[in-house]
Amino acid sequence: MNVARFARENARAIVFAVVVITLAGIYSITTLPSGIYPEVEFPRIVAVAHSGDLSPRIMQIAVTRPLEEAAREVLGVRRVRSRTIRGATELSVIFNPDADMPYALQLMQGKVDEVRPDMPAGTQVRVERMTPSFFPMMEFNVTGNLPPADLRDIAMFQIRPLLSRIPGVARAEVSASEEREVSVIVDPHKLNAVKLTLDDVAKALTNTNQVASVGRLPKDYQQYLVLATGELKSLDDVRHAVVAFRNQTPVYVGDIAEVREGVVDRTTLITGNGQPAAVISVARQIRGNIIAIADGVEQTLRENIASLPPAIRIAKVYDLAAFVREAVQSVSEAIIIGGLLAVFVLLAFLRDWRATFVAATTLPLTIVGTFFILHIANGTINLMSMGGLAIAIGLVIDDAIVVVENIHRHLAADETPENAAEHGTNELVGAVVGSTLTTVVVFIPLAWLQGMVGQFFAALSLTLSGAVLLSLFYALLFIPVPAARFLKAQRADGTEHHVDDRQLGWLGRRYEAFIRRAIARPIWVIAVTIVVAAVGGFLYFQLETGFLPEMDEGGYVIDYWTPQGTSLPETDKMVRRIEAVLEKTPEIAGFTRRTGTEMGMFATEQNRGDILVRLKPRNQRDKDAEEIISEQRAKFAEENPGVLIEFVQLLQDMLGDLQGVPEPIEVKIFGDDINTLLGLSSRIANKLKDVPGVVDLVEPRRGRHDHHGRREAAELGDQQPEDEQHRDRQHHEQRPKRLLLRFVLPTDLGRVANRHPLGRENLLHVRDRAPHVAPFETRRHRDHLLQIFAMELRGALDRCDFGSRRQRYHQP
Known part of the structure; x- marks a missing residue:
């Protein structure tokens, strides 16, 4: 086939096709999602269950084991790993690499729903598929001279609805140390006098706080809905709720109890830059454009900041979009510089601006057209795809150079431009096609790699192969058209000559x-x-080897563990020393601290948490992230020798959590005796400390139960020391007995409540004032009472969710 003649005869159609591909590429650039890495699909599903304060052993029997057995029945499951702590369990389900994960998520949720009735009352289970979009892409500290509960209300009911409706936002979550509640403090003497129990009080409030439809009424040409409502809208409504009738006289809640505002018992602590804060985490939808979403979030906050109380301060502590924008811009600049250098080299060797111009036209056309190929293949703009495009720069222009140079040589041999374009192109068809296909077959197998590595290199292989094949099309069919029209060989005096x-x-x-x-x-x-x-x-x-290159991401994560059994206030006291060091570090722009919870989906003890640190821009600091981490590692070891601290880069932390392997290297020990396993793990940990290059070593600790499958031995201990069990028993016997009822007040209470007409979830505490009065003096009476009172009724009404209502039951 005469390729050049075909190109000359169909020149208009070829030019039209080039224009269409270029315009489609320009459109794709504006619509393709942007991200730091490709949309990697991890074959992993995580289920986290919470069930009050049940011990790890009871949690394992009543919650973990049923979840494990249900997970093993799901199609495609390869391994099930669980981690059980007091009151919570975390289940990691690994699937085969070729599993259909959206379908697997549906199957997993169905199996969990089947075993949910067999779990303790009130057990809450959340099942999620692990994807990069699951983790937050932005986080903000909401601080101010207000109580923590007010900060949460403002973040939850004013800021969160604004962010949730931004296109591409999957969810906006609020974390805070305190949550507002309504406390009903019952007087046990008055309660005993009217022969009632706390269970009666709880049921009465539950039955009162209802809205029921009693019928429809047509009147005056209109249809009316008749409602019977007993909604508790204020503290007075709670006080006037009828509990029972005695001698035909109503007994009100206010007659036997004190009703007042309060806050939920603290189980987590959230601070921002060392001050009480509410943290707003924004996560994107799958294939959401990170840069576009971030721009929308920042614009929304700028437009609505005036409507917030003047004391409120919103500070950004994590912004993945900034890193994506900077990374993509750097690669784009490298592509432009590489293209310009290639053009200058071509001009230096050909010494003909016409030939250089014809050959160089394929470079921008190919780059822009490659984005259209990415769009067709459902790709994204990320470091891997842009890196493949940067690698392809030299390969893309290579085909055009050899074709143009050969046409130029035929022109120098006194051939006409048409004949030179035809002969010069036909002579190199085999060589150009062969060299291009050789490059393609080298990179295509990278897309066949399994797991996360294969998905990463698939983006690079797709971009590079698409660019090279598109350049082959342009070199053989497009280049002969402008070459025949513009190229000429001339002597110094203007006449043609042989070079x-x-x-x-x-x-x-x-x-x-x-x-x-x-x-x-x-x-x-x-x-x-x-x-x-x-x-x-x-x-x-x-x-040195590693999956990710060494780079300054503009921030890092500090994971910390205080000694097992440390109380939340004592953990807070120890971690504040870390915050003091961070505040004195001039390179740090801000940070967020979580205690009792973590960024992501985990079952977390109260002695554990993380600190998300954001650094100042690179041009505003002299040290890179690794230097700062090295200095702080030594300072923290000196300030808090009893606190285990680990530093990890942001992206490494995210990828590790997505895979379920947060540490670069894990050593697993299997056996039947927990104490033997703990002894072996300590001996191995001592030897690993001496390995060159090890800087952070996370050792196993008592108090958590971590095992694989149903019968495989625990990696870490699940039994508490006897003295700790004794302390827990004493604490359990001495703490006030209470019944928790969570209900909804349609109108908010307190100073801040008037600013939130959307409604709020409130908590009712019913507890005795004197735990040692006559009805509770004996342990038998006390234990019997605890069994009756061990119940929590939860209900939620979120006006933002179109008034949907749900009830959950929880046994502490």
Whole structure:
């Protein structure tokens, strides 16, 4: 087939196709989602269950084991791993690499729903598929000279609805130390006098706080809905709720109890820059454009900041979009610089601006057209795809260079432009196609790799292969068209002449002399080649290895563990020393601290948490992230020797959590005796500390139960020391007995409540004032009472969710 003649005869159709591909590429650039990495699909589903304050052993029997057995029945499950702590369990379900994860999520949720009735009352189970979009892309600290409960209300009912409706936002979550509630403090003497129990009070409030439809009424040509409502809208409504009738006289809640505002018992602590704060985390939808969403979030906050109380301050502590924007911009600049250098080199060697222009036109056309290929393949703009495009720069222009140079040579041989374009292109069809396909077949197998690595390199392989194949199309079909029209060979006086190879200049002559000497001494050439290969192989084994390159991400995460059994206030006291060091570090722009919870989906003890640190822009600090981490590691070890601290980069932390392997290296020990496992783990940990390169070592600790499957032995201990169990029993016997009822007040209470007409979830505490009065003096009576009172009725009404109502039951 005469390719050049076909191109000349169909020149208009080819130019039209090039224009269409270019316009489609421009459109794709504006619509393709942007991200730091490809949309990797991890074959992993996580289920987290919470069930009050049940011990780890009871949690394992009543919650963890049913969940494990249900998970093993799901199609495609390869491994089930669970982690059980007091009152919570975390289940990690690993699937086969070829599993359909959206379908697997539905199956998993169905199996969990089947076993949910067999779990303790009130057990809450959340099942999620692990994707990069699950983790927050932005976080904000909401601080101010207000109580923590007020900060949460403002973040929850004023800021969160604004962010939730931004296109591309999947969810906006609010975390805070305190949540407002309504406390009903019952007097046990009055309660005993009217022969009632706390259960009666709870049921009465539950039955009162109802809205029921009693019928429809047509009147005056209109249809009316008749409602019977007993909603508790204020503290007075709670006080006037009827509990029972005695001698035909109503007994009100206010007659036997004190009703007042309060806050939920603290189980977590949230601070921002060392001050009480509410943290808003924004997560995107799958394939959401990170940059566009971030712009929408910041614009929304700017437009609505005036409507918030003047004391409120909103500070950004995590912004993945900024890192994505900077990374993509850096790669884009590298592509532009590489393209310009390629054009200058081409001009220097061809010494013909016409030939350089014709060859260089394929570079921007191919780059823009490659984005259209990405769009068709459901790709995204990320570091891997842009990196593949940067690698392809030299390969893309190479095909055009050889074709243009050959056409230029035929023009110098006194051929007409049409004949030169035809002969010059046809002579190189086989060579150009062969070299291009050789490049393609080298990179295509990268897309066949399994797991996360394969998904990463699939983006690079797709971009590079698409760009090279598109450049082949342009070199053989598009280049002959402008070459036949614009290229000419001329003498200095304007007439055509034949270019002598000797006119290549100094570099050409030196290269020719070098090649002649090399051909005359083949043994020396082979010897030098072997030496270079040997040196390269030696250096290969000396290089450091890792999945991600060393880079300054503009922030990092500090994971910390205080000694097992440490109370929440004591943990807070110890971690504040870490915050004091961070506040004194000039390179830090802000930070968020969580205690008793973590960024992500985990079952977390109260002695554990993380600190998300944001650094100032690189041009505003002299040290990179690794230098700052190294300095702080030494300071923290000196300030808090009893606190276990681990530093991790943001992206490494996210990828590790998505895979379920937060540490780069994990050592697992299997056996039947927990104490033996703990002893072995301590001995192994002591030896690992001496391994060169180890900086953070997370050792197993008592108090958590961590095992694989149903019957495999625990990696870590699940039994508390006897003294700790004794302390827990004493604490359990001495703490006030209470019944918790969570209900909805349609109108908010207190100072801040008037600013939130959307409604709020409130908590009713019913507890005795004196735990040692006569009805509770004996332990038998006390235990019996605790069994009756061990119940929590939860209800929620979120006006933002179109008034949906749900009830959950929880046994502490």
